[in-house]
Amino acid sequence: MLAARILDAARAEFAQHGSAGTTIRAVARAADVDPALVYHYFDSKDRLLDAATNPPQRWLENVAKTWTTPVPQLGAALLRMMLSAWTDDEIGPILRAVLQTAAHEVSTREKLRRVVEGQLMGVSQLGIDEEDRRRRSGLISSQIMGLAMMRYIWKIEPVASMSEDEIVAAVAPNLQRYVDGDLG
Numbered sequence: 001m002l003a004a005r006i007l008d009a010a011r012a013e014f015a016q017h018g019s020a021g022t023t024i025r026a027v028a029r030a031a032d033v034d035p036a037l038v039y040h041y042f043d044s045k046d047r048l049l050d051a052a053t054n055p056p057q058r059w060l061e062n063v064a065k066t067w068t069t070p071v072p073q074l075g076a077a078l079l080r081m082m083l084s085a086w087t088d089d090e091i092g093p094i095l096r097a098v099l100q101t102a103a104h105e106v107s108t109r110e111k112l113r114r115v116v117e118g119q120l121m122g123v124s125q126l127g128i129d130e131e132d133r134r135r136r137s138g139l140i141s142s143q144i145m146g147l148a149m150m151r152y153i154w155k156i157e158p159v160a161s162m163s164e165d166e167i168v169a170a171v172a173p174n175l176q177r178y179v180d181g182d183l184g
Helices: 002-017 024-031 035-042 045-052 057-066 071-087 091-102 106-120 130-153 164-180
Strands: none
Touching (some): 002 024, 035 045, 045 106, 057 106, 106 130, 130 164
16 A cells, blocks of 8 residues: 555656656655655665656556557557557556656666567557558557647647647547558
């Protein structure tokens, strides 16, 4: 119970301030615990960051399930699944913490690379061969991650305040082209 509360506080701190701006004391204060308890459960800030940036299994399973959507609807389905994840009370803070810290923390960046390549892109069955599958799923991931940065991390308007339906109408056709269109 206490460890979960500390993790929730850590995710919020890492998501808002990145790794460099997050301290054990700030996490402890947000979790309403003594800093010694943070060290008791997680030993160090690095281990706390590692635990705080582990994606939930239910989200990874949902990603894999979404990749089985019929090809003509896949672009929109992937986008809606990711938009839903970013607004989910459990998953959203983890995703924000990962993206906020990956640029500056080698271990988080490596974890992000492994998750994207293995569990987000890796389950894709797109393309005519392995190279085409990796190219298509990589382009889809790049678009979704770029959108997430604009909308949920940097909160740049008008993207940040567009409705989900507006985002899907504007972005899903691009994703669908990566699914089954000519990549030139």
